[in-house]
Amino acid sequence: MSDAAQPTAAEVRTAAEAVKAALDRHLAAVERRSGEDDPAVYEAFNELAAAAEEYDELLYDRYDEVTPFEIPSGDDSLPPYTGPEEPNALSVLIRRDYAVVEPQRLLAQASRVVDLEAGPDLNTGGAGSGVHAALGVLFGEFEPDEIASRHKEFGLEEGDSTLWVSAADEPAEPGEWLEAPFDQADPQRVVCRFDVSAVFDDELDPDDDSVALEPLEDVEH
Incomplete structure (x- = not known):
């Protein structure tokens, strides 16, 4: 402008x-x-x-500044909320996507966690080694939020992410949903939703290859 x-x-x-x-x-x-x-x-x-x-x-x-929040518009992708006004329980559904952009950095970080002489050889290839094993080591050692905040250290690049807070009538029974954790998600019971995606970043020129797309802070939908 x-x-x-x-x-x-x-x-x-x-x-x-x-x-x-x-x-x-x-x-x-x-x-x-x-x-x-x-x-x-x-x-x-x-x-x-x-x-x-x-x-x-x-x-x-x-x-050239933005606010840290976004109020959902009338054409929000979620249907109208039909859950309880005062929920007795909540389910928090989270998905974060990453690209493995520096495998050697990922392997190096995993090697710092495990004793290579007693643990898996992360560099020999095979289904239980290499990047496959390194991912298991890192996600077993660190909380998902820590990996999200330190993703560059682990050779990862953030993709889209979303968090849904869904209302429930009663807490689920232990072990009830572990085999299919997202199958029972009901969009009409979502209390609030927070998305992070490069598509929300209007500040960047998509034709400018010199600028790396970085997602905005969480925005509510």
Whole structure:
């Protein structure tokens, strides 16, 4: 955007004040809600979404900055929530994709964890060795969140990721879903969802090969 078309600092400040006012109206509507489908809450939600979107756009146009959140729009991919208003249990469903871009770095990190003389030889090839064995070592040693925060150290490149918080009536019985952990996921019981993907990064020019795509912070859908 050219300098002439940029919003003024005053316009950005006005948009920020509009978000604050919309937040207050939304909270007041929630506090006064008359039922699960109160139209006043729905209207206040849409007003907050519109104000936040306007502020985000002006903030980026003026200062080349973005907000750390995204309010879902009306065409969200999830269907309307039909779960309990006060869930007794929750399921947190997480998927993170990675590309193995530096196998030798992955092998080196795994070698630091295991005693190579007593453990598997990570460099001999075969189904139980090499990258296959290194992945088992690292994901067995480190928590998934630690691997996500240190993925470059392990020779991995982040792809898309998603986290769904799903409401349940009662906690599942021990061992009930371990064989097929995602088969019972019901999109209509998703309380909130957070996605990370390079497709959300409007700041980058997809035709510029000199810029590596990096995902944004978690955004709510």
